[in-house]
Amino acid sequence: MPMIVCHSPKGGAGTTFLAAHIALGLSEMEAGQGTAGDVTLLTLSPYDSMPLHFGLQPAQRLPALGTPADAAVLAAGIGLYSEPDAAQDARLIDMLADEGFLTPTGERVLIVDVPAGDRLVARRLIRHATVHVCPLTASPDCVALLPQVLEDTETSGAGETAFVIGRLDETKRLARHVAAFSREILGSRLVAKIRQDQSVPEAIAMLQVLSRYAPSSAALADAQAAAQAIGAMIASARGGEETPAAEETASPGAALAKPSTSRAA
Amino acid sequence: MRADARSLLDRLGKNDFSYKEFADRFSDLELWPLFEALLKDPRLFQQEVVATTHADMPADLPAAAPVIPATATPTLAGARPAEPTPPAERAPAPSGAETLADLFSRYEAGAGGSTRHGDDVRAMLRRLSELDARGEL
Numbered sequence: 001m002p003m004i005v006c007h008s009p010k011g012g013a014g015t016t017f018l019a020a021h022i023a024l025g026l027s028e029m030e031a032g033q034g035t036a037g038d039v040t041l042l043t044l045s046p047y048d049s050m051p052l053h054f055g056l057q058p059a060q061r062l063p064a065l066g067t068p069a070d071a072a073v074l075a076a077g078i079g080l081y082s083e084p085d086a087a088q089d090a091r092l093i094d095m096l097a098d099e100g101f102l103t104p105t106g107e108r109v110l111i112v113d114v115p116a117g118d119r120l121v122a123r124r125l126i127r128h129a130t131v132h133v134c135p136l137t138a139s140p141d142c143v144a145l146l147p148q149v150l151e152d153t154e155t156s157g158a159g160e161t162a163f164v165i166g167r168l169d170e171t172k173r174l175a176r177h178v179a180a181f182s183r184e185i186l187g188s189r190l191v192a193k194i195r196q197d198q199s200v201p202e203a204i205a206m207l208q209v210l211s212r213y214a215p216s217s218a219a220l221a222d223a224q225a226a227a228q229a230i231g232a233m234i235a236s237a238r239g240g241e242e243t244p245a246a247e248e249t250a251s252p253g254a255a256l257a258k259p260s261t262s263r264a265a
Numbered sequence: 266m267r268a269d270a271r272s273l274l275d276r277l278g279k280n281d282f283s284y285k286e287f288a289d290r291f292s293d294l295e296l297w298p299l300f301e302a303l304l305k306d307p308r309l310f311q312q313e314v315v316a317t318t319h320a321d322m323p324a325d326l327p328a329a330a331p332v333i334p335a336t337a338t339p340t341l342a343g344a345r346p347a348e349p350t351p352p353a354e355r356a357p358a359p360s361g362a363e364t365l366a367d368l369f370s371r372y373e374a375g376a377g378g379s380t381r382h383g384d385d386v387r388a389m390l391r392r393l394s395e396l397d398a399r400g401e402l
Contacts, residue, residue: 216271216280216281
């Protein structure tokens, strides 16, 4: 099972939203292909808002990995789980391996949402990840972290690192400039931008999934594009043919290469 | 989404709006000292080398994008940026054009070997302006 780790160096970049919509996008892609694969979404946040992105009640609690099927929470065909104490659990990687979550060529996909503050556990997971999704904000304090973030990705051991600019407000001049600067620096590693969209909090307030509340949402379209790019990277890691749906966005994903490999080349 | 906005989008045959400020010039990027400060960080340049050596570039970047004419940066370091020259007036890249990889390799060589930092930053900003002018940014 390929593992995708979603972790941002800064809070508020929309990491949980992105993780949820990558899961939804990959689930739809797998269903569209008629494959038997399935998608699991694991959150490590002790203060979890993940259920809200699936239209679930705020009181909904997610079970731990390994919970019997009759106690599992399924939303849109995606298994939702929570391990809020993962940062203190030295057996986390072993547990994921035992569950079969660390096989890049497997049919199932595990997406892990790691809070920004849990840098150490993120690094432990990223080392085993097929893709590290790194959401950034188009803000000066976030772009100022780019040198450190890029240095970290050099040594992270992740198969690929995909950057996404989240919550982009293109009506703000500085945000546009930061986004352009980031794109210039990151090149093909910047796979998507997610526009700021009031539909996202509104859908949460309505206890609905975004695709139902606002099917024409700009953020939804952007998140779906991001999911396709990530899907293309997963397909590439599996060594299979890329899906027709992913081909439109395959270039950014396919262009991403393991940094150390590229440098050696 | 409000009903009037939904109605307008339906009439336009679109799903969402994309904001565009046509007067925006990316030469304004230089107004932010943060960018210039970041461009002096060697960790960023090493990564840029990695990014530009990828065989596949993003589809929305022109094939010639990584090439910066070595002689196309007449602005002196420390001076305010000049108005971007219209693309039609720019000379084509000379045969000795410098790739971004070469450009940033010079950054990696250290401060002693990078006397044209100001020029290089402006070259990058000018390229952003060109991409923006062509609607490719």
